[in-house]
Amino acid sequence: MINSKETTRALGIYPTMTLVEARSARDTYLLELSKGIDPLHVIKPKITSLEEVSREWHTRKRGWSEPHAKKVLKDLENHIFPEIGKRAIDETTGDVSN
Numbered sequence: 748m749i750n751s752k753e754t755t756r757a758l759g760i761y762p763t764m765t766l767v768e769a770r771s772a773r774d775t776y777l778l779e780l781s782k783g784i785d786p787l788h789v790i791k792p793k794i795t796s797l798e799e800v801s802r803e804w805h806t807r808k809r810g811w812s813e814p815h816a817k818k819v820l821k822d823l824e825n826h827i828f829p830e831i832g833k834r835a836i837d838e839t840t841g842d843v844s845n
Contacts, residue, residue, distance in 0.1 A: 756776065758772040758773060758776060759772060761807065762809075763807075794834055795834050795836060796832060796834060796835060797827070797828075797832055797834050797835075797836055797839050798823075798827075798828045798832035798833065799832075799836075800836050801823055801827070801828075801832070805819065805820055805823070809814060821842055
């Protein structure tokens with residue numbers, strides 16, 4: 748109940764979100780509600796760099812083996828982030844020469 752109104756919230760979709768992730772999201776959501784905050788209406792800070800977007804993308808991986816996921820992240824950290832990771836995402840193009 749938010750502002751004395753019954754509401755329904757979707758915190759993710761199946762099968763993209765696992766049961767463990769769904770329960771964790773529910774618990775976090777209920778904790779915030781108990782503090783008087785509706786987390787679905789809180790403005791989140793904008794992701795601005797290629798590294799931030801890449802790390803967020805990596806957390807949403809599905810169907811990858813753990814070794815593959817670790818290799819992808821390690822490759823990003825070793826080869827991409829040092830060169831162009833701090834670039835603003837809206838300024839990032841396929842051209843890495845500038």
